[in-house]
Amino acid sequence: MALFRSRPAFAADVLACDDIPVEPFTEARLRSECFSVLQPTERRADATIELLNDHNEPGLAVIVEVQLRPDPKKRTTWPTYVCRLYEDVGCPIALLVLCADDTTARWAATPIPLGPPGSQITPIPIGPRHIPRLTSATDPAASPEMATLSAITHGSRPGGYDVIDTMDIVFSRTDPTLARDYTEFVLGLLKTHARTYLEKLMATMTHEYHSEFTEKFVRKGLAKGKAEGEATGLAKGKAESVLQIIDARDIPTDARHRHQILSCTDPDRLSTWLRRALDATTIDEILTD
Known part of the structure:
Protein backbone atom coordinates (compact mmCIF):
# COMPACT_ATOMS: atom_id res chain seq x y z
CA MET A 1 0.00 0.00 0.00
CA ALA A 2 3.03 2.27 0.16
CA LEU A 3 2.56 3.10 -3.54
CA PHE A 4 -0.95 4.42 -2.95
CA ARG A 5 -0.10 6.23 0.27
CA SER A 6 2.91 7.85 -1.40
CA ARG A 7 0.88 9.02 -4.42
CA PRO A 8 -2.90 8.66 -3.93
CA ALA A 9 -3.57 9.54 -7.60
CA PHE A 10 -1.97 6.20 -8.48
CA ALA A 11 -5.39 4.65 -7.71
CA ALA A 12 -6.71 6.29 -10.90
CA ASP A 13 -3.75 4.90 -12.87
CA VAL A 14 -4.47 1.36 -11.68
CA LEU A 15 -8.19 1.67 -12.43
CA ALA A 16 -7.18 2.63 -15.97
CA CYS A 17 -5.37 -0.73 -16.28
CA ASP A 18 -8.85 -2.27 -16.59
CA ASP A 19 -10.24 0.59 -18.70
CA ILE A 20 -12.37 1.88 -15.81
CA PRO A 21 -13.38 5.47 -16.65
CA VAL A 22 -12.41 8.09 -14.06
CA GLU A 23 -13.80 11.61 -14.19
CA PRO A 24 -11.16 14.38 -14.26
CA PHE A 25 -9.99 15.32 -10.80
CA THR A 26 -7.83 18.11 -9.39
CA GLU A 27 -6.48 16.37 -6.29
CA ALA A 28 -6.22 12.92 -4.77
CA ARG A 29 -5.99 12.54 -1.02
CA LEU A 30 -5.92 9.75 1.50
CA ARG A 31 -8.70 9.32 4.01
CA SER A 32 -9.09 7.00 6.96
CA GLU A 33 -9.14 3.30 6.09
CA CYS A 34 -11.23 2.57 9.20
CA PHE A 35 -14.89 1.72 8.62
CA SER A 36 -15.80 1.12 12.26
CA VAL A 37 -19.24 2.00 13.55
CA LEU A 38 -20.53 1.52 17.10
CA GLN A 39 -19.98 -2.23 17.08
CA PRO A 40 -16.75 -3.46 18.68
CA THR A 41 -15.56 -5.11 15.43
CA GLU A 42 -13.31 -2.82 13.39
CA ARG A 43 -13.46 -2.80 9.60
CA ARG A 44 -10.23 -1.58 8.00
CA ALA A 45 -9.33 -1.54 4.31
CA ASP A 46 -5.77 -1.52 3.01
CA ALA A 47 -6.13 2.02 1.65
CA THR A 48 -8.90 4.52 0.94
CA ILE A 49 -8.50 7.44 -1.47
CA GLU A 50 -10.64 10.39 -2.52
CA LEU A 51 -10.34 11.93 -5.99
CA LEU A 52 -11.48 15.54 -5.75
CA ASN A 53 -13.20 17.54 -8.50
CA ASP A 54 -12.92 21.24 -9.42
CA HIS A 55 -15.12 22.15 -6.47
CA ASN A 56 -12.77 20.35 -4.04
CA GLU A 57 -15.44 17.73 -3.47
CA PRO A 58 -15.02 13.95 -3.77
CA GLY A 59 -15.93 12.85 -7.30
CA LEU A 60 -14.86 9.26 -6.73
CA ALA A 61 -13.65 7.36 -3.68
CA VAL A 62 -11.47 4.27 -4.11
CA ILE A 63 -11.15 1.44 -1.61
CA VAL A 64 -7.95 -0.51 -2.31
CA GLU A 65 -7.60 -4.08 -1.11
CA VAL A 66 -4.65 -6.45 -1.72
CA GLN A 67 -5.78 -10.06 -2.14
CA LEU A 68 -3.25 -12.90 -2.22
CA ARG A 69 -5.82 -15.70 -2.54
CA PRO A 70 -9.61 -16.20 -2.59
CA ASP A 71 -11.17 -15.54 0.80
CA PRO A 72 -14.94 -16.03 1.14
CA LYS A 73 -15.04 -13.78 4.23
CA LYS A 74 -14.15 -10.77 2.08
CA ARG A 75 -17.43 -11.11 0.23
CA THR A 76 -19.22 -10.16 3.44
CA THR A 77 -16.81 -7.48 4.67
CA TRP A 78 -16.26 -5.64 1.36
CA PRO A 79 -19.90 -4.48 1.13
CA THR A 80 -19.60 -2.96 4.62
CA TYR A 81 -16.56 -0.97 3.45
CA VAL A 82 -18.45 0.35 0.43
CA CYS A 83 -21.63 1.22 2.31
CA ARG A 84 -19.84 2.87 5.21
CA LEU A 85 -17.67 4.97 2.90
CA TYR A 86 -20.65 5.93 0.75
CA GLU A 87 -22.38 7.12 3.91
CA ASP A 88 -19.38 9.36 4.63
CA VAL A 89 -18.62 10.83 1.19
CA GLY A 90 -21.85 10.42 -0.79
CA CYS A 91 -20.08 9.89 -4.11
CA PRO A 92 -19.46 6.84 -6.35
CA ILE A 93 -17.24 4.18 -4.80
CA ALA A 94 -14.76 1.90 -6.60
CA LEU A 95 -13.70 -1.29 -4.81
CA LEU A 96 -10.26 -1.91 -6.33
CA VAL A 97 -8.80 -5.35 -5.56
CA LEU A 98 -5.13 -5.96 -6.41
CA CYS A 99 -4.77 -9.71 -6.92
CA ALA A 100 -1.59 -11.76 -6.72
CA ASP A 101 -2.63 -14.03 -9.59
CA ASP A 102 -5.26 -14.28 -12.29
CA THR A 103 -7.14 -17.08 -10.47
CA THR A 104 -7.72 -14.76 -7.52
CA ALA A 105 -8.68 -11.97 -9.92
CA ARG A 106 -11.35 -14.16 -11.54
CA TRP A 107 -12.70 -15.02 -8.08
CA ALA A 108 -12.79 -11.37 -7.05
CA ALA A 109 -14.59 -10.34 -10.23
CA THR A 110 -17.79 -12.13 -9.22
CA PRO A 111 -20.45 -9.57 -8.20
CA ILE A 112 -21.56 -9.70 -4.56
CA PRO A 113 -25.39 -9.87 -4.43
CA LEU A 114 -27.06 -7.81 -1.70
CA GLY A 115 -30.61 -8.84 -2.47
CA PRO A 116 -33.41 -8.37 -5.00
CA PRO A 117 -34.04 -6.73 -7.34
CA GLY A 118 -30.48 -7.02 -8.64
CA SER A 119 -28.75 -4.99 -5.92
CA GLN A 120 -25.07 -5.90 -5.91
CA ILE A 121 -21.51 -4.67 -5.43
CA THR A 122 -19.02 -5.49 -8.16
CA PRO A 123 -15.34 -5.41 -7.21
CA ILE A 124 -12.78 -4.25 -9.78
CA PRO A 125 -10.04 -6.91 -9.75
CA ILE A 126 -6.59 -6.08 -11.09
CA GLY A 127 -4.47 -9.18 -11.72
CA PRO A 128 -1.15 -9.74 -13.50
CA ARG A 129 -2.78 -9.64 -16.93
CA HIS A 130 -4.02 -6.10 -16.24
CA ILE A 131 -0.68 -4.68 -15.09
CA PRO A 132 1.37 -3.28 -18.01
CA ARG A 133 4.70 -4.97 -18.68
CA LEU A 134 6.81 -1.81 -18.84
CA THR A 135 9.93 -2.21 -20.97
CA SER A 136 10.42 1.44 -21.91
CA ALA A 137 10.92 4.36 -19.54
CA THR A 138 9.25 6.62 -22.12
CA ASP A 139 5.96 4.73 -21.83
CA PRO A 140 3.27 7.24 -20.72
CA ALA A 141 2.29 4.82 -17.96
CA ALA A 142 5.83 4.61 -16.55
CA SER A 143 5.37 6.45 -13.27
CA ALA A 203 25.78 -2.36 -6.77
CA THR A 204 26.72 -0.30 -9.84
CA MET A 205 27.26 3.45 -9.62
CA THR A 206 25.15 4.25 -12.69
CA HIS A 207 22.50 6.34 -10.90
CA GLU A 208 22.54 8.52 -7.81
CA TYR A 209 20.03 6.44 -5.90
CA HIS A 210 22.23 3.35 -6.37
CA SER A 211 24.88 4.85 -4.10
CA GLU A 212 22.29 5.66 -1.41
CA PHE A 213 20.99 2.11 -1.60
CA THR A 214 24.49 0.59 -1.42
CA GLU A 215 25.49 2.81 1.50
CA LYS A 216 22.42 1.70 3.42
CA PHE A 217 23.25 -1.90 2.55
CA VAL A 218 26.75 -1.40 4.00
CA ARG A 219 25.42 0.27 7.15
CA LYS A 220 23.19 -2.72 7.82
CA GLY A 221 26.22 -4.99 7.66
CA LEU A 222 28.13 -2.75 10.06
CA ALA A 223 25.23 -2.64 12.50
CA LYS A 224 25.02 -6.43 12.44
CA GLY A 225 28.73 -6.64 13.21
CA LYS A 226 28.47 -4.21 16.12
CA ALA A 227 25.61 -6.21 17.62
CA GLU A 228 27.82 -9.30 17.70
CA GLY A 229 30.35 -7.70 20.03
CA GLU A 230 32.57 -4.64 19.77
CA ALA A 231 35.84 -4.93 17.80
CA THR A 232 35.48 -8.57 16.76
CA GLY A 233 31.88 -8.14 15.75
CA LEU A 234 32.60 -4.91 13.90
CA ALA A 235 35.39 -6.55 11.89
CA LYS A 236 33.17 -9.52 11.08
CA GLY A 237 30.34 -7.24 9.97
CA LYS A 238 32.66 -5.24 7.72
CA ALA A 239 34.14 -8.41 6.24
CA GLU A 240 30.68 -9.77 5.46
CA SER A 241 29.71 -6.44 3.87
CA VAL A 242 32.80 -6.55 1.65
CA LEU A 243 31.87 -10.04 0.43
CA GLN A 244 28.22 -9.10 -0.07
CA ILE A 245 29.14 -6.16 -2.27
CA ILE A 246 31.69 -8.25 -4.20
CA ASP A 247 29.05 -10.93 -4.79
CA ALA A 248 26.39 -8.37 -5.75
CA ARG A 249 28.77 -6.79 -8.28
CA ASP A 250 29.72 -10.23 -9.60
CA ILE A 251 33.48 -9.71 -9.05
CA PRO A 252 35.25 -13.09 -9.46
CA THR A 253 36.86 -14.47 -6.28
CA ASP A 254 38.25 -17.77 -5.08
CA ALA A 255 38.45 -19.45 -1.67
CA ARG A 256 41.79 -17.79 -0.90
CA HIS A 257 40.39 -14.29 -1.41
CA ARG A 258 37.32 -14.99 0.69
CA HIS A 259 39.42 -16.44 3.50
CA GLN A 260 41.67 -13.35 3.41
CA ILE A 261 38.66 -11.07 3.81
CA LEU A 262 36.89 -13.08 6.51
CA SER A 263 40.04 -13.58 8.57
CA CYS A 264 40.99 -9.90 8.57
CA THR A 265 40.54 -8.28 11.99
CA ASP A 266 41.81 -4.79 11.11
CA PRO A 267 38.73 -2.49 10.93
CA ASP A 268 40.65 0.23 9.06
CA ARG A 269 41.83 -2.16 6.35
CA LEU A 270 38.33 -3.58 6.01
CA SER A 271 36.95 -0.05 5.66
CA THR A 272 39.39 0.55 2.82
CA TRP A 273 38.28 -2.66 1.12
CA LEU A 274 34.64 -1.63 1.54
CA ARG A 275 35.22 1.67 -0.27
CA ARG A 276 37.19 0.00 -3.03
CA ALA A 277 34.51 -2.70 -3.50
CA LEU A 278 31.99 -0.07 -4.60
CA ASP A 279 34.02 0.88 -7.69
CA ALA A 280 36.55 -1.90 -8.37
CA THR A 281 36.14 -4.42 -11.18
CA THR A 282 38.63 -7.05 -9.96
CA ILE A 283 39.44 -8.54 -6.58
CA ASP A 284 43.07 -7.42 -6.87
CA GLU A 285 41.95 -3.78 -7.07
CA ILE A 286 40.24 -4.27 -3.73
CA LEU A 287 42.84 -6.25 -1.78
CA THR A 288 46.17 -4.96 -3.10
CA ASP A 289 47.81 -2.59 -0.61
Missing part, protein backbone atom coordinates in the same frame (compact mmCIF):
# COMPACT_ATOMS: atom_id res chain seq x y z
CA PRO A 144 7.59 5.30 -10.39
CA GLU A 145 4.62 3.56 -8.80
CA MET A 146 3.53 1.76 -11.97
CA ALA A 147 7.14 0.79 -12.70
CA THR A 148 7.30 -0.68 -9.18
CA LEU A 149 4.06 -2.60 -9.64
CA SER A 150 5.18 -3.82 -13.07
CA ALA A 151 8.49 -5.08 -11.65
CA ILE A 152 6.74 -6.88 -8.78
CA THR A 153 4.27 -8.48 -11.18
CA HIS A 154 6.51 -9.33 -14.15
CA GLY A 155 10.11 -9.07 -12.88
CA SER A 156 10.37 -12.74 -11.87
CA ARG A 157 8.82 -14.00 -15.12
CA PRO A 158 10.60 -14.76 -18.41
CA GLY A 159 11.90 -11.51 -19.86
CA GLY A 160 11.50 -9.84 -16.48
CA TYR A 161 14.99 -8.36 -16.46
CA ASP A 162 13.87 -5.85 -19.11
CA VAL A 163 11.09 -4.75 -16.75
CA ILE A 164 13.59 -4.38 -13.89
CA ASP A 165 15.92 -2.36 -16.13
CA THR A 166 13.03 -0.05 -17.05
CA MET A 167 12.15 0.42 -13.39
CA ASP A 168 15.77 1.36 -12.70
CA ILE A 169 15.74 4.04 -15.42
CA VAL A 170 12.45 5.45 -14.12
CA PHE A 171 13.87 5.52 -10.59
CA SER A 172 16.93 7.42 -11.82
CA ARG A 173 14.56 10.35 -12.48
CA THR A 174 12.84 9.99 -9.11
CA ASP A 175 13.68 11.34 -5.67
CA PRO A 176 16.59 9.09 -4.53
CA THR A 177 15.07 8.36 -1.12
CA LEU A 178 11.75 7.32 -2.65
CA ALA A 179 13.56 5.25 -5.29
CA ARG A 180 15.55 3.47 -2.61
CA ASP A 181 12.42 2.72 -0.56
CA TYR A 182 10.56 1.39 -3.60
CA THR A 183 13.59 -0.74 -4.52
CA GLU A 184 13.63 -2.36 -1.09
CA PHE A 185 9.91 -3.07 -1.47
CA VAL A 186 10.49 -4.76 -4.85
CA LEU A 187 13.46 -6.77 -3.55
CA GLY A 188 11.29 -8.26 -0.83
CA LEU A 189 8.78 -9.61 -3.37
CA LEU A 190 10.93 -10.81 -6.29
CA LYS A 191 11.96 -14.44 -6.67
CA THR A 192 15.58 -15.34 -5.99
CA HIS A 193 16.99 -15.04 -9.52
CA ALA A 194 15.30 -11.68 -10.16
CA ARG A 195 16.25 -10.38 -6.73
CA THR A 196 19.90 -11.29 -7.37
CA TYR A 197 19.76 -9.47 -10.71
CA LEU A 198 18.36 -6.33 -9.06
CA GLU A 199 20.95 -6.49 -6.24
CA LYS A 200 23.75 -6.59 -8.82
CA LEU A 201 22.17 -3.64 -10.61
CA MET A 202 22.07 -1.68 -7.35
Whole structure:
Protein backbone atom coordinates (compact mmCIF):
# COMPACT_ATOMS: atom_id res chain seq x y z
CA MET A 1 0.00 0.00 0.00
CA ALA A 2 3.03 2.27 0.16
CA LEU A 3 2.56 3.10 -3.54
CA PHE A 4 -0.95 4.42 -2.95
CA ARG A 5 -0.10 6.23 0.27
CA SER A 6 2.91 7.85 -1.40
CA ARG A 7 0.88 9.02 -4.42
CA PRO A 8 -2.90 8.66 -3.93
CA ALA A 9 -3.57 9.54 -7.60
CA PHE A 10 -1.97 6.20 -8.48
CA ALA A 11 -5.39 4.65 -7.71
CA ALA A 12 -6.71 6.29 -10.90
CA ASP A 13 -3.75 4.90 -12.87
CA VAL A 14 -4.47 1.36 -11.68
CA LEU A 15 -8.19 1.67 -12.43
CA ALA A 16 -7.18 2.63 -15.97
CA CYS A 17 -5.37 -0.73 -16.28
CA ASP A 18 -8.85 -2.27 -16.59
CA ASP A 19 -10.24 0.59 -18.70
CA ILE A 20 -12.37 1.88 -15.81
CA PRO A 21 -13.38 5.47 -16.65
CA VAL A 22 -12.41 8.09 -14.06
CA GLU A 23 -13.80 11.61 -14.19
CA PRO A 24 -11.16 14.38 -14.26
CA PHE A 25 -9.99 15.32 -10.80
CA THR A 26 -7.83 18.11 -9.39
CA GLU A 27 -6.48 16.37 -6.29
CA ALA A 28 -6.22 12.92 -4.77
CA ARG A 29 -5.99 12.54 -1.02
CA LEU A 30 -5.92 9.75 1.50
CA ARG A 31 -8.70 9.32 4.01
CA SER A 32 -9.09 7.00 6.96
CA GLU A 33 -9.14 3.30 6.09
CA CYS A 34 -11.23 2.57 9.20
CA PHE A 35 -14.89 1.72 8.62
CA SER A 36 -15.80 1.12 12.26
CA VAL A 37 -19.24 2.00 13.55
CA LEU A 38 -20.53 1.52 17.10
CA GLN A 39 -19.98 -2.23 17.08
CA PRO A 40 -16.75 -3.46 18.68
CA THR A 41 -15.56 -5.11 15.43
CA GLU A 42 -13.31 -2.82 13.39
CA ARG A 43 -13.46 -2.80 9.60
CA ARG A 44 -10.23 -1.58 8.00
CA ALA A 45 -9.33 -1.54 4.31
CA ASP A 46 -5.77 -1.52 3.01
CA ALA A 47 -6.13 2.02 1.65
CA THR A 48 -8.90 4.52 0.94
CA ILE A 49 -8.50 7.44 -1.47
CA GLU A 50 -10.64 10.39 -2.52
CA LEU A 51 -10.34 11.93 -5.99
CA LEU A 52 -11.48 15.54 -5.75
CA ASN A 53 -13.20 17.54 -8.50
CA ASP A 54 -12.92 21.24 -9.42
CA HIS A 55 -15.12 22.15 -6.47
CA ASN A 56 -12.77 20.35 -4.04
CA GLU A 57 -15.44 17.73 -3.47
CA PRO A 58 -15.02 13.95 -3.77
CA GLY A 59 -15.93 12.85 -7.30
CA LEU A 60 -14.86 9.26 -6.73
CA ALA A 61 -13.65 7.36 -3.68
CA VAL A 62 -11.47 4.27 -4.11
CA ILE A 63 -11.15 1.44 -1.61
CA VAL A 64 -7.95 -0.51 -2.31
CA GLU A 65 -7.60 -4.08 -1.11
CA VAL A 66 -4.65 -6.45 -1.72
CA GLN A 67 -5.78 -10.06 -2.14
CA LEU A 68 -3.25 -12.90 -2.22
CA ARG A 69 -5.82 -15.70 -2.54
CA PRO A 70 -9.61 -16.20 -2.59
CA ASP A 71 -11.17 -15.54 0.80
CA PRO A 72 -14.94 -16.03 1.14
CA LYS A 73 -15.04 -13.78 4.23
CA LYS A 74 -14.15 -10.77 2.08
CA ARG A 75 -17.43 -11.11 0.23
CA THR A 76 -19.22 -10.16 3.44
CA THR A 77 -16.81 -7.48 4.67
CA TRP A 78 -16.26 -5.64 1.36
CA PRO A 79 -19.90 -4.48 1.13
CA THR A 80 -19.60 -2.96 4.62
CA TYR A 81 -16.56 -0.97 3.45
CA VAL A 82 -18.45 0.35 0.43
CA CYS A 83 -21.63 1.22 2.31
CA ARG A 84 -19.84 2.87 5.21
CA LEU A 85 -17.67 4.97 2.90
CA TYR A 86 -20.65 5.93 0.75
CA GLU A 87 -22.38 7.12 3.91
CA ASP A 88 -19.38 9.36 4.63
CA VAL A 89 -18.62 10.83 1.19
CA GLY A 90 -21.85 10.42 -0.79
CA CYS A 91 -20.08 9.89 -4.11
CA PRO A 92 -19.46 6.84 -6.35
CA ILE A 93 -17.24 4.18 -4.80
CA ALA A 94 -14.76 1.90 -6.60
CA LEU A 95 -13.70 -1.29 -4.81
CA LEU A 96 -10.26 -1.91 -6.33
CA VAL A 97 -8.80 -5.35 -5.56
CA LEU A 98 -5.13 -5.96 -6.41
CA CYS A 99 -4.77 -9.71 -6.92
CA ALA A 100 -1.59 -11.76 -6.72
CA ASP A 101 -2.63 -14.03 -9.59
CA ASP A 102 -5.26 -14.28 -12.29
CA THR A 103 -7.14 -17.08 -10.47
CA THR A 104 -7.72 -14.76 -7.52
CA ALA A 105 -8.68 -11.97 -9.92
CA ARG A 106 -11.35 -14.16 -11.54
CA TRP A 107 -12.70 -15.02 -8.08
CA ALA A 108 -12.79 -11.37 -7.05
CA ALA A 109 -14.59 -10.34 -10.23
CA THR A 110 -17.79 -12.13 -9.22
CA PRO A 111 -20.45 -9.57 -8.20
CA ILE A 112 -21.56 -9.70 -4.56
CA PRO A 113 -25.39 -9.87 -4.43
CA LEU A 114 -27.06 -7.81 -1.70
CA GLY A 115 -30.61 -8.84 -2.47
CA PRO A 116 -33.41 -8.37 -5.00
CA PRO A 117 -34.04 -6.73 -7.34
CA GLY A 118 -30.48 -7.02 -8.64
CA SER A 119 -28.75 -4.99 -5.92
CA GLN A 120 -25.07 -5.90 -5.91
CA ILE A 121 -21.51 -4.67 -5.43
CA THR A 122 -19.02 -5.49 -8.16
CA PRO A 123 -15.34 -5.41 -7.21
CA ILE A 124 -12.78 -4.25 -9.78
CA PRO A 125 -10.04 -6.91 -9.75
CA ILE A 126 -6.59 -6.08 -11.09
CA GLY A 127 -4.47 -9.18 -11.72
CA PRO A 128 -1.15 -9.74 -13.50
CA ARG A 129 -2.78 -9.64 -16.93
CA HIS A 130 -4.02 -6.10 -16.24
CA ILE A 131 -0.68 -4.68 -15.09
CA PRO A 132 1.37 -3.28 -18.01
CA ARG A 133 4.70 -4.97 -18.68
CA LEU A 134 6.81 -1.81 -18.84
CA THR A 135 9.93 -2.21 -20.97
CA SER A 136 10.42 1.44 -21.91
CA ALA A 137 10.92 4.36 -19.54
CA THR A 138 9.25 6.62 -22.12
CA ASP A 139 5.96 4.73 -21.83
CA PRO A 140 3.27 7.24 -20.72
CA ALA A 141 2.29 4.82 -17.96
CA ALA A 142 5.83 4.61 -16.55
CA SER A 143 5.37 6.45 -13.27
CA PRO A 144 7.59 5.30 -10.39
CA GLU A 145 4.62 3.56 -8.80
CA MET A 146 3.53 1.76 -11.97
CA ALA A 147 7.14 0.79 -12.70
CA THR A 148 7.30 -0.68 -9.18
CA LEU A 149 4.06 -2.60 -9.64
CA SER A 150 5.18 -3.82 -13.07
CA ALA A 151 8.49 -5.08 -11.65
CA ILE A 152 6.74 -6.88 -8.78
CA THR A 153 4.27 -8.48 -11.18
CA HIS A 154 6.51 -9.33 -14.15
CA GLY A 155 10.11 -9.07 -12.88
CA SER A 156 10.37 -12.74 -11.87
CA ARG A 157 8.82 -14.00 -15.12
CA PRO A 158 10.60 -14.76 -18.41
CA GLY A 159 11.90 -11.51 -19.86
CA GLY A 160 11.50 -9.84 -16.48
CA TYR A 161 14.99 -8.36 -16.46
CA ASP A 162 13.87 -5.85 -19.11
CA VAL A 163 11.09 -4.75 -16.75
CA ILE A 164 13.59 -4.38 -13.89
CA ASP A 165 15.92 -2.36 -16.13
CA THR A 166 13.03 -0.05 -17.05
CA MET A 167 12.15 0.42 -13.39
CA ASP A 168 15.77 1.36 -12.70
CA ILE A 169 15.74 4.04 -15.42
CA VAL A 170 12.45 5.45 -14.12
CA PHE A 171 13.87 5.52 -10.59
CA SER A 172 16.93 7.42 -11.82
CA ARG A 173 14.56 10.35 -12.48
CA THR A 174 12.84 9.99 -9.11
CA ASP A 175 13.68 11.34 -5.67
CA PRO A 176 16.59 9.09 -4.53
CA THR A 177 15.07 8.36 -1.12
CA LEU A 178 11.75 7.32 -2.65
CA ALA A 179 13.56 5.25 -5.29
CA ARG A 180 15.55 3.47 -2.61
CA ASP A 181 12.42 2.72 -0.56
CA TYR A 182 10.56 1.39 -3.60
CA THR A 183 13.59 -0.74 -4.52
CA GLU A 184 13.63 -2.36 -1.09
CA PHE A 185 9.91 -3.07 -1.47
CA VAL A 186 10.49 -4.76 -4.85
CA LEU A 187 13.46 -6.77 -3.55
CA GLY A 188 11.29 -8.26 -0.83
CA LEU A 189 8.78 -9.61 -3.37
CA LEU A 190 10.93 -10.81 -6.29
CA LYS A 191 11.96 -14.44 -6.67
CA THR A 192 15.58 -15.34 -5.99
CA HIS A 193 16.99 -15.04 -9.52
CA ALA A 194 15.30 -11.68 -10.16
CA ARG A 195 16.25 -10.38 -6.73
CA THR A 196 19.90 -11.29 -7.37
CA TYR A 197 19.76 -9.47 -10.71
CA LEU A 198 18.36 -6.33 -9.06
CA GLU A 199 20.95 -6.49 -6.24
CA LYS A 200 23.75 -6.59 -8.82
CA LEU A 201 22.17 -3.64 -10.61
CA MET A 202 22.07 -1.68 -7.35
CA ALA A 203 25.78 -2.36 -6.77
CA THR A 204 26.72 -0.30 -9.84
CA MET A 205 27.26 3.45 -9.62
CA THR A 206 25.15 4.25 -12.69
CA HIS A 207 22.50 6.34 -10.90
CA GLU A 208 22.54 8.52 -7.81
CA TYR A 209 20.03 6.44 -5.90
CA HIS A 210 22.23 3.35 -6.37
CA SER A 211 24.88 4.85 -4.10
CA GLU A 212 22.29 5.66 -1.41
CA PHE A 213 20.99 2.11 -1.60
CA THR A 214 24.49 0.59 -1.42
CA GLU A 215 25.49 2.81 1.50
CA LYS A 216 22.42 1.70 3.42
CA PHE A 217 23.25 -1.90 2.55
CA VAL A 218 26.75 -1.40 4.00
CA ARG A 219 25.42 0.27 7.15
CA LYS A 220 23.19 -2.72 7.82
CA GLY A 221 26.22 -4.99 7.66
CA LEU A 222 28.13 -2.75 10.06
CA ALA A 223 25.23 -2.64 12.50
CA LYS A 224 25.02 -6.43 12.44
CA GLY A 225 28.73 -6.64 13.21
CA LYS A 226 28.47 -4.21 16.12
CA ALA A 227 25.61 -6.21 17.62
CA GLU A 228 27.82 -9.30 17.70
CA GLY A 229 30.35 -7.70 20.03
CA GLU A 230 32.57 -4.64 19.77
CA ALA A 231 35.84 -4.93 17.80
CA THR A 232 35.48 -8.57 16.76
CA GLY A 233 31.88 -8.14 15.75
CA LEU A 234 32.60 -4.91 13.90
CA ALA A 235 35.39 -6.55 11.89
CA LYS A 236 33.17 -9.52 11.08
CA GLY A 237 30.34 -7.24 9.97
CA LYS A 238 32.66 -5.24 7.72
CA ALA A 239 34.14 -8.41 6.24
CA GLU A 240 30.68 -9.77 5.46
CA SER A 241 29.71 -6.44 3.87
CA VAL A 242 32.80 -6.55 1.65
CA LEU A 243 31.87 -10.04 0.43
CA GLN A 244 28.22 -9.10 -0.07
CA ILE A 245 29.14 -6.16 -2.27
CA ILE A 246 31.69 -8.25 -4.20
CA ASP A 247 29.05 -10.93 -4.79
CA ALA A 248 26.39 -8.37 -5.75
CA ARG A 249 28.77 -6.79 -8.28
CA ASP A 250 29.72 -10.23 -9.60
CA ILE A 251 33.48 -9.71 -9.05
CA PRO A 252 35.25 -13.09 -9.46
CA THR A 253 36.86 -14.47 -6.28
CA ASP A 254 38.25 -17.77 -5.08
CA ALA A 255 38.45 -19.45 -1.67
CA ARG A 256 41.79 -17.79 -0.90
CA HIS A 257 40.39 -14.29 -1.41
CA ARG A 258 37.32 -14.99 0.69
CA HIS A 259 39.42 -16.44 3.50
CA GLN A 260 41.67 -13.35 3.41
CA ILE A 261 38.66 -11.07 3.81
CA LEU A 262 36.89 -13.08 6.51
CA SER A 263 40.04 -13.58 8.57
CA CYS A 264 40.99 -9.90 8.57
CA THR A 265 40.54 -8.28 11.99
CA ASP A 266 41.81 -4.79 11.11
CA PRO A 267 38.73 -2.49 10.93
CA ASP A 268 40.65 0.23 9.06
CA ARG A 269 41.83 -2.16 6.35
CA LEU A 270 38.33 -3.58 6.01
CA SER A 271 36.95 -0.05 5.66
CA THR A 272 39.39 0.55 2.82
CA TRP A 273 38.28 -2.66 1.12
CA LEU A 274 34.64 -1.63 1.54
CA ARG A 275 35.22 1.67 -0.27
CA ARG A 276 37.19 0.00 -3.03
CA ALA A 277 34.51 -2.70 -3.50
CA LEU A 278 31.99 -0.07 -4.60
CA ASP A 279 34.02 0.88 -7.69
CA ALA A 280 36.55 -1.90 -8.37
CA THR A 281 36.14 -4.42 -11.18
CA THR A 282 38.63 -7.05 -9.96
CA ILE A 283 39.44 -8.54 -6.58
CA ASP A 284 43.07 -7.42 -6.87
CA GLU A 285 41.95 -3.78 -7.07
CA ILE A 286 40.24 -4.27 -3.73
CA LEU A 287 42.84 -6.25 -1.78
CA THR A 288 46.17 -4.96 -3.10
CA ASP A 289 47.81 -2.59 -0.61
